[in-house]
Amino acid sequence: MTVTALVLGPIVVGLLLYALPRTATTAARTVAAVVAALTFIAPLVDPNAPDAAARWLSRPFTATFHLGFGPLSYWLVLLLALITFSAALTLKGDRAREIAAQLLVLQGAMNGVFLAKDLLLFALFWDLMLIPVFLVLITTSTHGRPAWKYLIYNLVGGLALLLATAAYGVLAGTTDVIGNPTAHFSVVSAWGLWIFAGIAFAFLVKTPVFPFHTWMPETYAELPPPMVAVVSAVQSKAGLYGFMAITLPLLPVQMGQAKTLMFALGLAGLIYGALAALAERDAKKVVAYSSLSHLGLILLAVFSGSALAYIGALVYMVAHGLFSAALFLALGAVEQREETRDLARLGGLASRNPRLAGALMLGALAALGLPGLAGFAGEILILTGLFKAGWTLAAVIALVPVVLASAYMLRLYQGIMNGPDVPDLPERRDMTWLEGLALAPLVAAFVWLGINPGALTAAADLGARTTPPAAITSSAAPEAPRVVSSR
Amino acid sequence: MSSALGNFPIGADYAALLPAFVVACTPLVILFVDLFLRGSSMARRAIAITFAIVGLLAAGAVEASAYPHDYAAFGGAFVQGGFSTVFSEIVIVATIATLLLSVGIGRTDQVAGTTSLVLWSASGAMLMSGAANLMAVFLGLELLSLGLYCLCAISSRITARESALKYLILSSMASGFLLYGSALLFGASGSVAFSALATAPVTPLFALGAGLFFVGIAFKLSLVPFHAWTPDVYEGAPLPVTAFMSVVTKAGTLAVFARFAYAALPPDRASAILLPIWVLAAASMLVGNLAALAQTDMKRLLAYSGIAQVGYIVASFAGQSVLGLRYAILYLAGYTFMNLGVFAVVALMSRDGDAVVGLGRFAGLAYRRPWLAAAMTLFLIGLAGLPPTIGFTGKVLILAATTGAGYAWLAAVLIVGTAISAYVYFKIVRAMFVRVDPAHVRDERSTNPLPWIAVGVCAAATFVLGIVPLAPSNVLPLVK
Numbered sequence: 001m002t003v004t005a006l007v008l009g010p011i012v013v014g015l016l017l018y019a020l021p022r023t024a025t026t027a028a029r030t031v032a033a034v035v036a037a038l039t040f041i042a043p044l045v046d047p048n049a050p051d052a053a054a055r056w057l058s059r060p061f062t063a064t065f066h067l068g069f070g071p072l073s074y075w076l077v078l079l080l081a082l083i084t085f086s087a088a089l090t091l092k093g094d095r096a097r098e099i100a101a102q103l104l105v106l107q108g109a110m111n112g113v114f115l116a117k118d119l120l121l122f123a124l125f126w127d128l129m130l131i132p133v134f135l136v137l138i139t140t141s142t143h144g145r146p147a148w149k150y151l152i153y154n155l156v157g158g159l160a161l162l163l164a165t166a167a168y169g170v171l172a173g174t175t176d177v178i179g180n181p182t183a184h185f186s187v188v189s190a191w192g193l194w195i196f197a198g199i200a201f202a203f204l205v206k207t208p209v210f211p212f213h214t215w216m217p218e219t220y221a222e223l224p225p226p227m228v229a230v231v232s233a234v235q236s237k238a239g240l241y242g243f244m245a246i247t248l249p250l251l252p253v254q255m256g257q258a259k260t261l262m263f264a265l266g267l268a269g270l271i272y273g274a275l276a277a278l279a280e281r282d283a284k285k286v287v288a289y290s291s292l293s294h295l296g297l298i299l300l301a302v303f304s305g306s307a308l309a310y311i312g313a314l315v316y317m318v319a320h321g322l323f324s325a326a327l328f329l330a331l332g333a334v335e336q337r338e339e340t341r342d343l344a345r346l347g348g349l350a351s352r353n354p355r356l357a358g359a360l361m362l363g364a365l366a367a368l369g370l371p372g373l374a375g376f377a378g379e380i381l382i383l384t385g386l387f388k389a390g391w392t393l394a395a396v397i398a399l400v401p402v403v404l405a406s407a408y409m410l411r412l413y414q415g416i417m418n419g420p421d422v423p424d425l426p427e428r429r430d431m432t433w434l435e436g437l438a439l440a441p442l443v444a445a446f447v448w449l450g451i452n453p454g455a456l457t458a459a460a461d462l463g464a465r466t467t468p469p470a471a472i473t474s475s476a477a478p479e480a481p482r483v484v485s486s487r
Numbered sequence: 488m489s490s491a492l493g494n495f496p497i498g499a500d501y502a503a504l505l506p507a508f509v510v511a512c513t514p515l516v517i518l519f520v521d522l523f524l525r526g527s528s529m530a531r532r533a534i535a536i537t538f539a540i541v542g543l544l545a546a547g548a549v550e551a552s553a554y555p556h557d558y559a560a561f562g563g564a565f566v567q568g569g570f571s572t573v574f575s576e577i578v579i580v581a582t583i584a585t586l587l588l589s590v591g592i593g594r595t596d597q598v599a600g601t602t603s604l605v606l607w608s609a610s611g612a613m614l615m616s617g618a619a620n621l622m623a624v625f626l627g628l629e630l631l632s633l634g635l636y637c638l639c640a641i642s643s644r645i646t647a648r649e650s651a652l653k654y655l656i657l658s659s660m661a662s663g664f665l666l667y668g669s670a671l672l673f674g675a676s677g678s679v680a681f682s683a684l685a686t687a688p689v690t691p692l693f694a695l696g697a698g699l700f701f702v703g704i705a706f707k708l709s710l711v712p713f714h715a716w717t718p719d720v721y722e723g724a725p726l727p728v729t730a731f732m733s734v735v736t737k738a739g740t741l742a743v744f745a746r747f748a749y750a751a752l753p754p755d756r757a758s759a760i761l762l763p764i765w766v767l768a769a770a771s772m773l774v775g776n777l778a779a780l781a782q783t784d785m786k787r788l789l790a791y792s793g794i795a796q797v798g799y800i801v802a803s804f805a806g807q808s809v810l811g812l813r814y815a816i817l818y819l820a821g822y823t824f825m826n827l828g829v830f831a832v833v834a835l836m837s838r839d840g841d842a843v844v845g846l847g848r849f850a851g852l853a854y855r856r857p858w859l860a861a862a863m864t865l866f867l868i869g870l871a872g873l874p875p876t877i878g879f880t881g882k883v884l885i886l887a888a889t890t891g892a893g894y895a896w897l898a899a900v901l902i903v904g905t906a907i908s909a910y911v912y913f914k915i916v917r918a919m920f921v922r923v924d925p926a927h928v929r930d931e932r933s934t935n936p937l938p939w940i941a942v943g944v945c946a947a948a949t950f951v952l953g954i955v956p957l958a959p960s961n962v963l964p965l966v967k
Contacts, residue, residue, distance in 0.1 A: 018857065057956065060810050060887045120883065124874040131873065138917045147917065148910070155909045159902045166886035
């Protein structure tokens with residue numbers, strides 16, 4: 001019941017928001033924030049909610065409307081609810097109702113992605129989460145290009161996932177396999193690699209991982225701040241979640257085979273993202289490229305085969321979600337006041353808007369990995385895990401962009417807040433209490449997580465239930481593999 | 488089966504044809520009643536349409552009662568049962584939608600005539616859905632086409648004549664191919680019955696006959712490269728007639744093709760004989776979607792979109808798996824609802840229900856007519872194969888059927904085609920959600936509110952079928 005409500009509730013309420021008059025900004029904001037708060041409270045109150053399942057298809061393979069918490073998805077659902085809450089509070093302007101509605105639809109669809117225990121249902125929500133982002137992009141961006149890039153890239157990824165899902169279903173006879181330890185069907189023939197390739201392509205595009213990232217900077221730059229906070233913080237985790245919760249248990253052999261390639265892509269993204277963030281003038285794109293860099297690090301952790309790095313990946317996923325949302329919301333506040341995001345135009349805001357400067361500073365510090373904040377906890381776990389698993393060279397290379405993060409994050413902060421006053425910038429009031437209320441839970445969460453990263457892993461007995469990294473390090477075929485013949 | 492009197496038809500044989508008879512005889516009532524009505528009153532239109540819909544509903548009810556049965560009438564020429572029932576019901580639904588869309592169209596004194604033509608065409612398609620020998624196929628096809636030639640011409644637009652003439656000439660040529668192929672098949676096997684063809688030796692004559700038969704079928708289905716007539720004909724024909732053609736012609740022809748592919752070919756040679764058709768289906772998915780990218784007129788866009796969609800359905804038959812047949816029917820039903828929904832939306836956007844609707848007319852629709860835009864978005868999402876619609880579920884099932892039957896390459900082409908089609912359909916979605924100055928857009932509203940019924944039913948069906956994909960299970964045997 002709880003899990004079904006987490007998926008359908010936001011979608012239904014989101015669609016009902018269209019019944020409000022177009023000018024009802026406050027009402028839309030309130031409804032969205034209340035729904036998000038409820039979806040945050042529900043998993044906390046009912047962490048052991050039973051799965052919900054209903055039969056969907058019985059032929060050519062069984063598929064089920066099967067939703068339920070898993071050790072990873074529990075945290076991502078909480079993260080999503082928290083960020084949707086913050087994003088909803090910052091809604092303003094004449095499109096607030098539309099964006100609030102699409103924000104809730106997106107939240108429901110993403111909850112579906114995380115909670116789906118059936119591969120086909122996962123693919124359904126995967127495709128569904130395209131639509132709200134596209135609808136917001138076409139209404140806000142001045143030209144259509146970012147919307148098309150977003151749609152075509154992600155739809156091609158989604159279709160590859162769909163084809164792989166259909167093939168998997170035909171071979172395995174069921175798609176009700178996510179988080180199900182008894183579903184030990186392994187595809188070991190040539191089909192397995194194709195299926196993995198299709199699924200992995202979808203995940204790489206959505207994350208995004210170099211070289212499939214070119215849709216991301218434009219999309220992030222054009223989306224309104226509340227939406228981009230959710231997309232960058234949580235939607236980018238869907239692919240990594242997929243690698244951890246779906247391909248690792250289901251296709252461990254293929255995960256092992258793809259290890260080298262994925263390390264190459266992850267390292268390339270790490271370095272490229274950091275360099276691009278150093279050079280970019282658009283403040284939102286700086287954060288976008290920094291995400292590319294950070295997500296590359298998580299990809300390394302997912303494929304490293306180290307249990308420590310794996311836990312680090314979860315911590316860093318949540319941490320990155322928190323600080324990138326905080327950064328985008330703070331940047332949104334800056335852009336709304338100064339009507340530009342160009343680092344060359346901005347400057348000297350700290351003296352006029354000290355509270356806003358403080359908020360941006362906290363986000364930047366978490367992003368550059370200051371010890372005591374969540375980013376550091378994730379990075380140190382991942383890097384230690386890489387070293388311990390024998391990926392010394394990769395860990396050393398990964399260290400360089402991690403250090404570069406300080407450079408580009410401080411460049412971002414200083415470019416906006418420090419330096420001489422720019423006289424022709426509009427002068428606006430400092431952060432409002434509502435914006436403060438939006439950012440406060442994010443800041444509190446990444447401070448808390450930085451001090452106590454173990455909370456994430458301890459509370460959901462993650463260690464016991466997420467041990468598949470062993471499978472990826474040993475290349476032995478899993479027990480009783482069913483050899484699949486192609487007809 | 489035949490009775491004690493040998494091959495002489497008995498009552499049960501005629502009972503099998505009863506639904507088609509009902510549809511074919513309703514026009515006689517309509518035309519007779521119309522004799523006593525004068526002037527151009529709305530009542531005259533209303534009476535014709537009401538009689539037609541009542542007749543179709545009655546036929547649909549009779550047809551539905553035949554679903555669990557399986558009866559070969561007229562010595563196996565017409566097989567009544569699950570398969571033909573489902574196709575006939577699709578035809579009936581599409582015909583009712585056509586009539587709802589057509590209320591405002593044409594001169595009042597023509598309405599009884601045009602309604603009759605629509606019903607006769609529909610009865611032809613119903614005959615095709617049960618036809619199990621070559622002569623019954625041709626009979627149904629001609630009954631379907633002859634009505635459509637006239638219907639294409641009833642609009643007063645200049646392009647209507649071009650449309651009708653083009654359709655007449657090219658479609659007749661296709662019929663010629665089909666007929667010639669049938670003759671050769673008869674020559675090779677000595678029988679017109681599908682069941683006899685399946686056991687005939689595959690001689691070069693047989694292969695040539697099957698090839699020509701397929702050319703005719705591909706023409707009617709508008710598979711690439713036999714598709715060139717479709718956009719021109721669709722563009723010129725009145726909107727409801729286009730809607731009718733885009734579904735009913737395809738449903739009837741698909742029924743014939745499915746029965747022929749599954750039941751009339753020697754099983755050991757069938758995959759070799761059918762391979763060219765799968766190639767045509769693949770070409771249709773790609774060419775149809777690519778050509779649709781460039782269209783600015785709604786009807787031409789839908790013509791190309793239909794070419795691609797039929798490609799998906801035909802692909803489902805690859806490998807002649809029973810599951811493929813069931814999912815093809817499911818997807819055809821889904822396509823029927825999504826496509827008719829789009830046509831109904833377009834009908835609501837022009838005053839008399841039949842205007843040239845360019846894509847520019849959709850600009851800002853979401854802010855002027857939110858409900859219409861919401862329904863249109865659902866239909867377009869479905870046609871693009873995204874959830875939560877039958878377009879998504881149906882496509883997954885088709886992918887599963889084709890990969891399961893060993894035609895993974897066809898599934899891959901389907902994916903590529905779908906990716907291209909996203910731009911086609913989302914171009915319209917984007918136009919609807921872009922804010923424009925209302926003064927720059929012509930905002931016409933139909934005077935006929937009936938298409939709203941079609942929009943509502945189609946939207947509900949598009950969504951519900953996606954969640955509860957009811958693929959018919961009683962589809963075999965196809966011949967007796």
